[in-house]
Amino acid sequence: MKAIRIHEFGGPEVMKIEEVERPLAQPDEILVKMYASGVNPADYVVRQGGNEILKPFLKLPLGLGLDGAGEIAEIGSEVIGFKKGDKVYGIPNFLSGTYAEFIAAKANQFAIMPNNVSFNEAGAIPSCALMAWNGMDLGQVGAGQRVLIHGAAGGIGSLALQFAKAKGAYVIGAASKSNFEFLRQLGADEVIDYNDENFAGLLHHIDVVFDASPVFNEDARMMMAGALKEHGRFVSVQLPYPFSEAILEKLGNKHAEAKMIRRQLDVAPSLTDIAKLIEEGKVRIVISKVYPMEKAAEAHVELESKHVRGKIVLEIRKEDGKYEAD
Numbered sequence: 001m002k003a004i005r006i007h008e009f010g011g012p013e014v015m016k017i018e019e020v021e022r023p024l025a026q027p028d029e030i031l032v033k034m035y036a037s038g039v040n041p042a043d044y045v046v047r048q049g050g051n052e053i054l055k056p057f058l059k060l061p062l063g064l065g066l067d068g069a070g071e072i073a074e075i076g077s078e079v080i081g082f083k084k085g086d087k088v089y090g091i092p093n094f095l096s097g098t099y100a101e102f103i104a105a106k107a108n109q110f111a112i113m114p115n116n117v118s119f120n121e122a123g124a125i126p127s128c129a130l131m132a133w134n135g136m137d138l139g140q141v142g143a144g145q146r147v148l149i150h151g152a153a154g155g156i157g158s159l160a161l162q163f164a165k166a167k168g169a170y171v172i173g174a175a176s177k178s179n180f181e182f183l184r185q186l187g188a189d190e191v192i193d194y195n196d197e198n199f200a201g202l203l204h205h206i207d208v209v210f211d212a213s214p215v216f217n218e219d220a221r222m223m224m225a226g227a228l229k230e231h232g233r234f235v236s237v238q239l240p241y242p243f244s245e246a247i248l249e250k251l252g253n254k255h256a257e258a259k260m261i262r263r264q265l266d267v268a269p270s271l272t273d274i275a276k277l278i279e280e281g282k283v284r285i286v287i288s289k290v291y292p293m294e295k296a297a298e299a300h301v302e303l304e305s306k307h308v309r310g311k312i313v314l315e316i317r318k319e320d321g322k323y324e325a326d
């Protein structure tokens with residue numbers, strides 16, 4: 001089967017499509033015939049050699065890709081709840097590499113994908129959606145609360161905005177001006193420009209800050225912390241950038257909490273709940289561009305611009321035909 005691998009760390013050019021052995025499903029695993037893989041910031045971070053958290057785990061050669069969607073081709077003898085041919089989406093073990101024609105994964109790392117989306121749309125959902133979903137839990141987002149989503153037009157942000165709306169919150173989306181209309185279409189009640197020099201002055205009485213920006217900025221964090229109400233929650237996706245003492249002090253003074261999102265291991269129950277919301281039409285996935293597997297390097301260049309609207313996806317196979325010799 002074909003898979004994208006790297007034999008050295010570096011720029012997008014280090015990604016190569018190679019012929020590798022098709023994995024076998026172990027007794028507790030499913031073999032997924034992949035149709036689409038999400039393209040996520042972790043993919044270019046791994047490709048570049050990792051950050052302080054990832055570095056110790058990265059041993060070359062490596063496959064790339066965190067999440068995706070496909071059809072179950074084989075089922076391990078101990079797996080229950082799935083059958084061959086089921087359309088699934090999920091997040092296999094970290095570094096399994098979803099930029100591949102087949103993936104073997106523990107059955108609890110996948111769930112039945114929403115029945116009203118394409119494989120390309122489903123493949124874009126799992127990792128971002130779970131970050132946004134867990135963020136809602138950590139932030140205890142509920143009806144009537146004022147929730148600020150920072151980086152609201154991106155992969156995680158565009159889903160967090162919709163999840164918060166689905167929970168009945170009043171949602172303020174922060175993005176570049178060019179994305180204001182997009183955020184309104186997703187349901188934002190208010191939109192603000194994080195580039196505005198008066199950013200701090202635009203923020204008021206926030207119950208929950210959900211920071212989904214791909215750019216770490218201590219000043220922006222400080223301004224958002226300043227806008228939180230007493231007992232508010234500041235939730236961040238930026239695991240490599242712990243909250244500074246100064247931010248913790250500012251939050252502590254108003255009995256507000258700082259929370260860093262981590263993804264849980266048993267992802268299937270959350271992915272099933274998310275599929276339901278999508279099937280009910282309460283949440284939609286926005287794909288700004290689909291790249292064929294051969295153009296993974298271009299997909300990375302685009303994502304590294306840090307201004308993708310919604311998601312970009314790597315198409316491993318066409319829905320209506322075969323991409324390679326099965």
Ligand SMILES: NC(=O)c1ccc[n+]([C@@H]2O[C@H](COP(=O)([O-])OP(=O)(O)OC[C@H]3O[C@@H](n4cnc5c(N)ncnc54)[C@H](OP(=O)(O)O)[C@@H]3O)[C@@H](O)[C@H]2O)c1
Nearest residue numbers: 040041127128151153154155156175176213214215237307
């Ligand atoms: N994707 C995942 O599954 C995942 C998992 C764990 C952690 N993370 C981390 O979460 C972060 C976001 O991931 P993502 O997948 O949502 O990234 P993404 O889709 O690449 O984010 C793009 C968005 O970031 C916004 N943005 C760019 N610069 C910004 C700034 N200075 N301040 C605020 N927003 C800014 C852009 O908004 P405008 O174009 O409107 O300026 C754009 O809409 C990354 O740091 C990533 O490492 C991601």
